[in-house]
Amino acid sequence: MDSAKNETSKTLLSARDTENNDIGVREQDNLVTLQWRNLKVTTKAGRVLLNGVSGCAVPGEVIALMGASGAGKTTLLNTLLQRNLRGLQVEGEILVNGQNIGKGVTSVSAYVQQEDLFMGTLTVKEHLDIQAKLRLPPGTSTTARATRVNEVMNEMLLEKPRDSRIGVPGIKKGISGGEMKRLAFATEMINNPPIIFCDEPTTGLDSHMSLQVVKTLEQMALEKGKTIICTIHQPSSEVFEIFDKVVFLAQGRIAFHGAIDEAIHHFSSCGYQVPDHTNPADYFIDTLAIKPSEAEACKSRCQELCDKFEKSFYNERLTKLMDQTKDVRAMTPHHSATYPVLLYALFYRYMLDNIRNPAIMKAKLIQKLFMGLFIGTLFYGLETDQDGLASYKGALFYYISELTYSTIFGIQAFMPADYPPLVREYDDRIYPISAYYIAKICSFLPIFTVDGIILVVSSYFLVGFPSDFGVFLRQIFTCMAIEWNVAALGIAVCATAPSYAIAVTVTGPLLTVFSLTGGLFTNIAEMPAWINWVQYLSWFRYGYESLVVNQFQHDQFANITCNANMNEQLCEKSGPIAIKNFSFDTANLYTNWVAMIYLTIIIYIVGYMGLVRRVIANR
Template structure:
C-alpha cells in the first residue's frame, strides 16, 4: 500500500535520469553545476522531555511523516501553517538538523547527499547574521576568503564579488554598512552567492520586510534561479504579486505533505476537490485556509485556550483525512516511478553522517577572523570614545581623592584600600565579557556550520581581538592614571610589574565570564552570576586585611580571582617601602595608634612570603585559573552546535 501522502505528490520537472547533471556530490570542495534535489519518504522524529522537574519523562514525536518530492532549478517555495513544519522540512533538506531522527533518502542529482552538504550549499537563516559594523563589501570579502579554496586567486575572488554586487544591484551600496533589514537580507544572499553553490536554502526570507523590499528580494531570487540555481525557501502567506513567481510549491501541515508540484497547478488541484475559490482571493491565503480547516493562519493576542484547541483540532482533522478526500492526480503513478528511479540502488548506500569541512587552513582563518573582529570594534567609535572619557574622569577623581587624603598615620592603609579598589575595577569591568559569545552565538553557529572556519580558529581569533580593546585597554587606562596621580610606587620595575599583574587579573576575570557565557542564550544570566561572584569575593578580599576574621571561611580564598590579584599587587607595592618620615619621630608620635612603618612588616602580618615566590605564586594561580576557564569556554563552543541541532 502506498504512503498516506502519495496522492499529493506531483512532478515538478520532466527529465530522465540520464538528463541529470553529472555532479560529484562527494567532492569536498563544492558542487558547481545545476542540481536536482529529491527526497524520498523522509520522516523526522524528535525526543521531547517533559517540563516536570520531579517526573522527567521522554516521548518521541514524529514531526515529519513520509514526505517525498523533487526540487530542481527555479523557485521552490515551502508553505504551511505556523506549526514549524515548513521550517523543519527546509532545515532537514539543508542538513541543518540532527540526522539521528531522520529516516528516508535525500539525493542530489540521483546520488546520496554528501556528508558535508551543508558546506557545499548556501543557507540563509530567518534571523540575519550579517555583521552590521562592517561594509557590504567587507562581508562579501570575508565569505569569499574563507569559503573559496586557496587555489582561487585574489583576482578571481574580486571578480566573483563584483559580479554578485552587480547581480544584486549593490554596486552603489557596497561601501555602506548593512543596517536596514532589506540591505542585510541582500547582503546575506550575496555572501552565499560568491561561493557559486548550485543550491540555496532560505528560511522565511521575507519575514519583517515591507512589500517593496519583499518584492526586491524575490526578484533577486528569481534572477538567480534563471541562471540555473535551485532556490528552496520557506515563506508564510505571500501576496499574489510574489506567489506568481514560484515555480514549485510544497504545502506541509502537521508534518504531512498536503501538496507538491508546479505552483500554477495548485489552484486547480484544490478546486477539483470541491473547495470553492473566489476570484478576488489570494491563492496562498486560500490554500492555507483550506489546510487550517477554514481558519485564517494569523497570530492574534487575546485568543482563548478553547479557540486555540479548536483550531489545532480542526487542522489535524483536515490533515488526517487529506489522502482520503483529495483526488489522486492522473500523473501520480508516473511521479512515484520517477522518484523510485532516482532512488535506484542508493538504499544500499545510506549514510546519516554529517560533517563540517573547511577549504582554508587554520592560520588563514585566524587572520581573517582577527581582522574582522578589530573592524567590528572600530565600527562603534563613539561608544569607545564615551567609554574612555568616562574612565579618564573617574580615574582622575579617584586618584586625586586618595592623593588629598594621604597622611602619615593612614598612609599604608589608604594604599591598601586603593589597591583593593583597583582590583575591584578590573573584576567589575570584566563582568560583561560573557556577552562576547552570547551576542555572536547565532553568527558563529551559522558560519561554522557553513564551513567558514573551525572552532579553534574562531576561538583564538576572537579572544585577543575583542578582549584587548574592550576589556584590557579601559582597565589599563584607569589603572595608569590612578597610579600616577595617587603617587604609588614610582620605580620602573614596580610599574611594569603592576601593569603585568593588572593584565593577568583582567584576563582571568574575563575568562570566568566567557566560560559561563559561551553556553548561554541570555547575557543577563551570565552577568548576574559573575557579578554575584565578584562582589562576594571582593568582600572577602577586603576582610583579608584582618587575617583573624572568619577563619572558618578562609578556604574560599583559593577560589577567588580577586584574592590572587590583590595579594600580587600588595606584594609589588609594599615590599621594600618605608612609609614613615625619616628622622621625624614627632610627626609619627602624633598618631593615636601604632603605625606600621615598613611594607615588610605589613606583608608579614598578612602572612605573605617576602621572597619572590610570594609574588609569583599568585601569578601562577591566576594563569592556572585562566587556562582552566578558557578550556571550559572552548569545550562549551564545541558542544554548542550539538545542543542547537545544527
C-alpha cells in the same frame, strides 16, 4: 559524451523546458538534485509533525513550501538541513545526487535566514570580504576573492550601498530592508552553492521588494542552475506565479506537489475551485487551515486532500521523477579556508566590531581615564604615615575592583550577541568553534590591556606611589594580568551560560566570594579551612599580593611614622611589616603573575568546553 550530458541535464532541469533554459549543459557535479523520502518527524511526546513526506527538487527550480500555521513547512526545511531538531525523532532518507548523506545537506547548500545576524558596525563590502575569506577554498588568491565579492555585489545590486554600514534594524540605522535581504543572499552566494534554502525570504518587505527578491531567486535558478527551496507565508499573486513548483503541506502530510497551474487543476478536481479575482495562494492556505471553530471538519478535509494527492497522477509523476534522478552522481566537495585564514578573518571581523562599537572602545577608554584621574585626585599626595598607609592599601585594592567589575560586565553585555551568528555559521560548517573562540579572545585582549594601562598611568603619580620605573612597570603588568584573568572569566561564563541573565546571576556571587578572600577584608592566614582554598582561584588574592609587595618593598615605605595617639603595637612602621600583617610573602611577586596567567588559560579551556557543549546541544 555530449549527448549523455544533454540527457542528464534534461532530466535534472525537467521543471522548465530545456530549450527555454539559459543554464546550458554543465558538468554533472555542478547540478545537484535533492530528494526526501518518507520523512517522519515526531516529538518526544509522540506528536507527529511530518508523516511520510516525500519530494524532489532539481536544478533550475524554485520550490515554495507552503501551508497554514502548524502544517509542517518549517519542520520540513529544518529536517532537510538538520537544524533545530532537538527533542525530535527523524525517520526517512535525504538524498543529494542519490547519496544518503544522513546529516542533512549543509555541505552543499546555503541557508538564507533572517538578516539580523549581521554585525551592524561593518560595511557591506567589509562583510562580504570577510565572508569570502571564510567560505572560499584554500589557495584562493586575494585577487580571486576580490573578484568574487565584486561579482556577487553586482548580481545582488549591492554596488550602491557597498560602503554603507549594515546597521541593526530598530537599533542602529543602516542599509534598507531590501538591501539587507539581498546582502543575506550575497553572503550565501560567495562560494556558489548548488542548493539554496530560504526561510521566509519576503517577510517584512513591501509587495514591490518581495517581488524583486523572488525574481532574484528565479534568476539564480534559471541562469545559474541552482536548486532553490523556500518557505513562504501569504505571497502576493504576482510572487506566487513565479514559483516553478509548490509543495502544500497539511497536518504534516503532502496535499500537493507540482506546478501552480496543476495545483489549481488538482484542487478543482477535488471540489475546491479557486474563486475569480482571488489570490490562489490565499485560497489554498485557507482551504488547508485548521480553524478552531470547525477543527474536526478542517482535519477531515485536509486528510481527504492528502489522500487524493497520494492516488493522483501528480504523485505518480513525482515518484517517476524521483526514480529518474536517484542514480548516484558525484558532488564537488566543499573545502573550507585554512585554519590560519579563518582565524585572521574572524579576528579582523571582531576587532573591527569592537573598535567601532563606542560602548566597548571609546566609552571604556574614557571611563578608565576618568576613573584613573578620580583615583589620583581622591588619594592625591598621600603621606607615608599610618593614615596614608591605609589609603595606599585602599587605592591598590580599588585598582583590582575597577579592573574587575567594568571588564567582566562589559564583556557580558556584548558577547551574547555573537551567539546566534556562531551557531548558524558553525551549522553551515564555515569554521570550527575553536576558531571563533580564539579570535574572540584575541579581539578583546588589546582593549582589555590598553584600558588597564590608562588606569595606572593616569593615577599612579598623582597618588604618590614610588617614582621608580621598575615599580611602575611591575604595577602595570600586574594590572594587565588581573584584567586578562577577569576577561577570561567573563568570556567563559558568557560562553557557558545559556542566557545573559544567568551569566550575570552567576557572576555576582563569584565576584563577592573572590573579593572577600582577596586579602584586604580578611587575613588570608586566618580564613577557615573550608573556605581557605578559594583564595587560590582568585585574582583578587594573587593581584593584591603582587601589588602590595611591589609597592611596600620600596624604600619609600622603609620608615612609616606612627600617629601620636596610636598604640605602638598596632603601628606598622615599615612596608615589610605591612606585608607581613597581610600574611603575604615577598617571594610571591612573580609567582602570582605565573599563577594568574595559568589560571587565565584554565578558565579559557573550561569556557571553551562549555561553549562546545552549548552549541552542539542547541542544534
